[in-house]
Amino acid sequence: MTKPDNGQEIKPGWKTLPEGDVLEAGTAAEFKTGSWRLEKPVWDEEKCIQCMFCWINCPDAAIILKDGKVSGVNYDHCKGCGICAKECPPKASALKMEK
Amino acid sequence: MTTATQKTLVAKTGNEAMSEAMRQINPDVVAAYPITPSTEIVQIFSQFAADGLVKTEFVPVESEHSAMSACIGASAAGARAMTATSSQGFALMWEMLYVAAGLRLPIVMSVVNRALSAPLNIHGDHSDTMGARDAGWIQIYSENSQEAYDNLIQAVRIAEDDRVKLPAMVMTDGFIISHCMEAIELLPDAEARKFIGEYRPERYLLDVKNPYTLGAVDLQDYYFEHRRQLAAAMERAALVITEVAADFKNNFGREYGFFESYKMSDAEIAIVAIGSACGTAKTVVDDLRTRGIKAGLLKIRVYRPFPWKEIVSAIKHLKAVAILDRADSANAFGPPLFSDITSALYLSGVRVPAVSYVYGLGGRDITPEHIEDVYEEISAVSKSGAAPAKLFNYVNLRE
Structure with missing residues (x-):
């Protein structure tokens, strides 16, 4: 979208808009949905055994990976479903839900 | 099993004619759920798939809603996708019909027309597809088995045309055509496949080098424009239908119009x-x-x-x-x-x-x-x- 001097966005008309509800890739990254959350998972680096269960089970992409290792939670996108805390093995208990 | 090598006159029911057309169309994906009177189309086709006569991934889904959903997923991924249904199955596809059209996916479906419940009735009338007349699908109706076969083959070219990119349904009357045996002319496989051509989508989701988002939420600021595009595609489809019919006549002699x-x-x-x-x-x-x-x-x-x-x-x-x-x-x-x-x-x-x-x-x-x-x-x-x-x-x- 181009923005003229007055700052108002000019949106394309139906003749120039890409057909079939097509957008560029990865737009969900810019759409922050963390505010939907009631409880948040808190990750404890000391306890984490890097089993990756939280990462593979997260229905969004809210478990942050750095160099192939879990390194925290992306609160811009985590909706607080608690699946990561539930899947975190009891012997580790590295993810706990907090209000 | 039919492996037509030259133009031949054969005895086929409407359903058999539709499945022969599907064999020649050779879709990448067929996802379907059985329902009278269209069951045979996919039943016969599944045998073609099992016998290796087509390269199709056959997906026996758990409902017609899933059948159309699987076709939508396959088509968005870049596949030529087809299905068949009737009546209640068609009704169960309802919300997905609009998704297929709105995402501009050229899925082609055979519909054997059957009355809608209630009261329960398995016989032919046009209540099912007439209900979807404003769903954004191209609708082509057939008088007999020959037309059903010819229409299905033409529908693929019409739907996949870059100027159209709309799903298409081809209809026959339940039992009267679907189960009635008639002498029809099948096209030789090679000629039919040459006429239909390869499906080369402009873009498709499995093209990992060119990722894009498909079907995102589209509110007050864009939905209207996208629906207007759909209407324009339907207007352009008229010309393409005429062109494909003319090419069909040139190649095979049978003449079709609106x-x-x-x-x-x-x-x-x-x-x-x-x-x-x-x-x-x-x-x-x-x-x-x-x-x-x-x-x-x-x-x-x-x-x-x-x-x-x-x-x-x-x-x-x-x-x-x-x-x-x-x-x-x-x-x-x-x-x-x-x-x-x-x-x-x-x-x-x-x-x-x-x-x-x-x-x-x-x-x-x-x-x-x-x-x-x-x-x-x-x-x-x-x-x-x-x-x-x-x-x-x-x-x-x-x-």
């Missing part, structure tokens, strides 16, 4: 109808002609896009017209084809007395005698010059 005009040029009265009843109506027209009655028939093949200008041109010289619908709208006005054609006449400033006849619901017979009665009634209308006494009529219905 509709078939049967003895219309000098006709004074005519019936407009869709599907298998037109075969019966043609024999009645022939019979009436031997008695000096100038009767004609307009058989609608393409109902969506609706060729309203062409239909008006074809019927504007008539003294009276009967419009036959194998579906009722229960809207305290008129059934679909009648409403569309009378609107088209009005907008064109043409005043031909038009009478509505609903017939054949739930597979109720329509015989030459019934059709002759319709011609007699509109003949009386044409002579009186007055408005018809009864606009909305039901054929072969007990009072």
Whole structure:
């Protein structure tokens, strides 16, 4: 979208808009949905055994990976479903839900 | 098992003809759930898949909603996807029909027309697909098995055309065509496949080097523009349908248009109808002609896009017209084809007395005698010059 001097966005008309509800890739990254959350998972680096269960089970992409290792939670996108805390093995208990 | 190598005349039911067309179309994905009377189309096709005659990934899903969903996923991924259904199965696909059209996915579906519940009925009428006339799908209806076969092959080219990119459904009448054996001409495999061509989508989700988002939420600021694009694609489809029919005729000799005009040029009265009843109506027209009655028939093949200008041109010289619908709208006005054609006449400033006849619901017979009665009634209308006494009529219905 181009923005003229007055700052108002000019949106394309139906003749120039890409057909079939097509957008560029990865737009969900810019759409922050963390505010939907009631409880948040808190990750404890000391306890984490890097089993990756939280990462593979997260229905969004809210478990942050750095160099192939879990390194925290992306609160811009985590909706607080608690699946990561539930899947975190009891012997580790590295993810706990907090209000 | 058929491996046609040259143009051959074979005995096929409507369902068999549809499955032979699907074998030649060779879709990448077929996802379907069985329902009478369309079951055989996919049943026979699944044997082709099991025998390795097609390269198709066959997905036996758990419902028609899933069948259309799987076709949508496959088509978005870049595959040529097909399915078949009838009646309640078609109804269960409902919300996904709109998704297929709105995402502009050229899925092609065979629909064997069957009455909708309730009451429960497995026989042929057009209630199912007529309900989806505004879903953004191209609709092509067939009079017999040959047309079903030819229409399905043409539908793939029409749907996949870059100017169109719309899903298409090809219809036959339940049991009357789907289970009736007729002599039809199959195209040689190589020629059919050459005509259909490869599907080369402009973009597809499995193209990982060019990722994009498909089907995101589209609110007040864009939804309207996307729906207008859909309407424009349907307008462009008319030209493509004509082009594909012309190419089909050049290659294989059989001629198709938006509709078939049967003895219309000098006709004074005519019936407009869709599907298998037109075969019966043609024999009645022939019979009436031997008695000096100038009767004609307009058989609608393409109902969506609706060729309203062409239909008006074809019927504007008539003294009276009967419009036959194998579906009722229960809207305290008129059934679909009648409403569309009378609107088209009005907008064109043409005043031909038009009478509505609903017939054949739930597979109720329509015989030459019934059709002759319709011609007699509109003949009386044409002579009186007055408005018809009864606009909305039901054929072969007990009072």
